[in-house]
Amino acid sequence: xxxxxxxxxxxxxxxxxxxxxxxxxxxxxxxxxxxxxxxxxxxxxxxxxxxxxxxxxxxxxxxxxxxxxxxxxxxxxxxxxxxxxxxxxxxxxxxxxxxxxxxxxxxxxxxxxxxxxxxxxxxxxxxxxxxxxxxxxxxxxxxxxxxxxxxxxxxxxxxxxxxxxxxxxxxxxxxxxxxxxxxxxxxxxxxxxxxxxxxxxxxxxxxxxxxxxxxxxxxxxxxxxxxxxxxxxxxxxxxxxxxxxxxxxxxxxxxxxxxxxxxxxxxxxxxxxxxxxxxxxxxxxxxxxxxxxxxxxxxxxxxxxxxxxxxxxxxxxxxxxxxxxxxxxxxxxxxxxxxxxxxxxxxxxxxxxxxxxxxxxxxxxxxxxxxxxxxxxxxxxxxxxxxxxxxxxxxxxxxxxxxxxxxxxxxxxxxxxxxxxxxxxxx
Numbered sequence: 001x002x003x004x005x006x007x008x009x010x011x012x013x014x015x016x017x018x019x020x021x022x023x024x025x026x027x028x029x030x031x032x033x034x035x036x037x038x039x040x041x042x043x044x045x046x047x048x049x050x051x052x053x054x055x056x057x058x059x060x061x062x063x064x065x066x067x068x069x070x071x072x073x074x075x076x077x078x079x080x081x082x083x084x085x086x087x088x089x090x091x092x093x094x095x096x097x098x099x100x101x102x103x104x105x106x107x108x109x110x111x112x113x114x115x116x117x118x119x120x121x122x123x124x125x126x127x128x129x130x131x132x133x134x135x136x137x138x139x140x141x142x143x144x145x146x147x148x149x150x151x152x153x154x155x156x157x158x159x160x161x162x163x164x165x166x167x168x169x170x171x172x173x174x175x176x177x178x179x180x181x182x183x184x185x186x187x188x189x190x191x192x193x194x195x196x197x198x199x200x201x202x203x204x205x206x207x208x209x210x211x212x213x214x215x216x217x218x219x220x221x222x223x224x225x226x227x228x229x230x231x232x233x234x235x236x237x238x239x240x241x242x243x244x245x246x247x248x249x250x251x252x253x254x255x256x257x258x259x260x261x262x263x264x265x266x267x268x269x270x271x272x273x274x275x276x277x278x279x280x281x282x283x284x285x286x287x288x289x290x291x292x293x294x295x296x297x298x299x300x301x302x303x304x305x306x307x308x309x310x311x312x313x314x315x316x317x318x319x320x321x322x323x324x325x326x327x328x329x330x331x332x333x334x335x336x337x338x339x340x341x342x343x344x345x346x347x348x349x350x351x352x353x354x355x356x357x358x359x360x361x362x363x364x365x366x367x368x369x370x371x372x373x374x375x376x377x378x379x380x381x382x383x384x385x386x387x388x389x390x391x392x393x394x395x396x397x398x399x400x401x402x403x404x405x406x407x408x409x410x411x412x413x414x415x416x417x418x419x420x421x422x423x424x425x426x427x
Contacts, residue, residue, distance in 0.1 A: 013192070013196055017188060017189075017192045018185060018188060018189055018192070021184060021185055021188045022181070022185060025177075025180075025181040025184055025185075026181075028177075043166070047075060047078065047161055075161075077095065077103075077161060077162040077164065077165060078093075078095060078159065078160065078161045078162070079092070079093055079095040079105045079106060079130070079158075079159070079160040079161075079162075080092070080093050080157060080158065080159050080160075081093070081108055081112075081157065081158040082154050082157055083111075083112050083134075083154060083155060083156040083157065083158060084111075084152070084153070084154050084155065085153065085154070085155045086111055087110075087111030087112040087113065087114070087116075087156075088110060088111045089108065089110045089111070089112070090152060090154055092105065092108075093105075095160075095162065103125070103127055103128050103162065103164070104125035104126045104127050104128070105125060105130075105160070106123045106124075106125055106130040106132050106160045107123060107125060108132070108158055108160075112134065112156075112158065115134075116134055117132045117133055117134045117158065118133070118134055118136075119133065120132070120133045121133065122163070123160070128162050128163065128164040129162075129163040129164070129167065130160040130161065130162060130163065131160065131161050131163055132158065132159075132160040133158075133159060133160075134156055134157070134158050134159075135156060135157050135158075135159065136155065136156050137154065137155060137156055137157060138155075142154070224254035224255070224257045224258045225254075225258070227250065227251075227254045228250075228251050228254045228255065231246075231247040231250045231251050232247065232251065234247065235247040277316065277317040277320070277397060277398070278317045278318075278319075279315050279316055279317065280315070280316075280317075280318060281313050281314075281315060282313065282314050282315070282316050282317075282318045282321055283311060283312070283313060284312040284313070284314050284321065284346055284351060284418075285308040285310070285311050285312050285346045286311075287318070287321060287322050287325055288306060288308055288325055288344050288346050288351065289306055289308065291322070291325050291326055291329055291344070292304055292305070292306045292329075292344055295329055295333070295342075299333060299338070301338060301339070302333065302338060302339075302340075302342065303339070303340075303341040303342070304329075304341070304342040304343070304344070305341070305342075305343050305344070306343075306344050306345075306346075307343055307344070307345040307346070307347075308344075308345065308346035308347070309347075310347075312346050312347075312348065312349075314349070314398075314418050316398045316418070317394075317397075317398075320394045320397070320398075321394070321398070323390065323391075323394060324351075324391050324394050324395060324416060325344070325351065325353075327387045327388065327390060327391045328353040328391060328414050328416075329342065329344065329353055330387065331353075331387055331388060331414075332353055332355040332357070332412070335355075335357065336355045336356075336357030336358070337357065340355055340356050340357045341355070341356050342354070342355045342356075343355075349400075349417060349418050350415060350416065350417055350418075351415070351416045351418070352413055352414060352415040352416070353413070353414050354411060354412070354413040354414075355411050355412055355413075356411040357411055357412060358408065358409060359406045359407050359408045359409055359410045359411055359412055360404075360406045360407075360408070360412060361408055365404050365406050368388055368404055369388050369389055369391075369392045369402070369404075370385075370389065371385065371386060371389040372385040372386065372389075373385050373389075388414075391414075391416075395416050395418070398418055399418075400416060400417050400418040401416075401417045402414065402415065402416045402417075403415050403417075
């Protein structure tokens with residue numbers, strides 16, 4: 001994909017991620033503000049009824065405020081007005097909030113009309129909003145006013161509660177949510193940029209590796225194809241019958257080489273697609289013993305030994321695990337002199353193949369598992385540079401790891417660490 005196209009895709013993905021984050025945070029913020037505001041409103045309404053019931057009652061519906069002002073009987077931020085039978089305001093409190101500063105009471109009409117604010121009603125004064133409700137006390141309510149010798153009859157009381165504290169809490173919550181939303185957007189943006197950049201880098205690396213693999217595969221296939229075409233052309237134009245056997249033999253050899261390369265590429269593609277493995281109980285020591293025995297027959301002069309004192313059972317794909325051991329042993333055979341000893345060890349969840357050959361320099365060991373990588377002498381050994389890459393992918397598909405330990409002149413050891421060892425018992 002062109003670089004401009006990658007930037008456009010990255011920008012769209014990042015914009016979509018930020019938009020979704022903002023939408024989600026907005027929904028959460030609005031819901032939180034609504035809940036807090038509703039809670040504050042309900043709290044004030046509950047307190048209105050509690051204030052009406054809490055006014056001191058003496059005898060039969062008689063309220064006495066002598067010696068205890070009405071303001072002192074109300075919670076902070078609340079207001080009360082006592083109404084005569086005709087709706088006139090007999091006495092009203094001076095409300096004050098928690099800060100102690102007096103606030104403007106709600107604009108109650110005087111006289112108060114019948115059925116005015118018989119349900120909770122919101123009103124605004126010059127500096128705050130109020131929740132107001134009128135309560136009917138009954139026909140026998142009496143109020144003893146300070147400075148009057150006789151009680152005064154009244155019928156209703158207006159109680160109001162300031163919505164200021166709740167609105168202040170909502171305002172503080174709004175500021176907090178704006179800060180939290182901004183921080184969340186910044187965090188999501190940075191995280192999104194990091195994830196997208198890493199994903200795009202992985203995609204570019206994958207494309208680059210794919211193009212490199214295709215180029216290497218094309219090069220590897222071109223060599224045997226060129227050889228086959230050359231021998232076929234030589235046999236056709238020479239007209240010499242004695243060349244037929246040689247030409248057919250070389251054509252067969254190169255066709256087998258092509259077939260091996262294609263099989264290895266197919267194996268890698270199946271592993272790259274992460275297809276489900278055929279897992280079963282596999283005797284890892286048994287596989288190693290069979291391959292060591294086969295190698296002793298194929299290369300009778302090669303000193304190869306097996307060090308596997310106990311049976312090791314793992315869960316995995318037997319065909320692929322056999323391929324791992326076969327490739328590691330084959331790699332040791334191919335890249336060491338014919339008299340170099342080889343040791344195959346199986347201990348616990350570890351399988352290792354060690355040779356006492358020339359070893360490898362660090363720069364070669366660092367790239368030994370790369371596909372189509374061949375260094376120095378390996379370029380002319382006839383291999384395609386896929387064997388160890390296949391080993392690594394098989395081991396990874398089994399949830400394990402493969403490592404190489406080598407130094408020039410000190411030999412080489414490939415160690416496979418497998419997970420899923422189900423049992424290990426001596427025979």
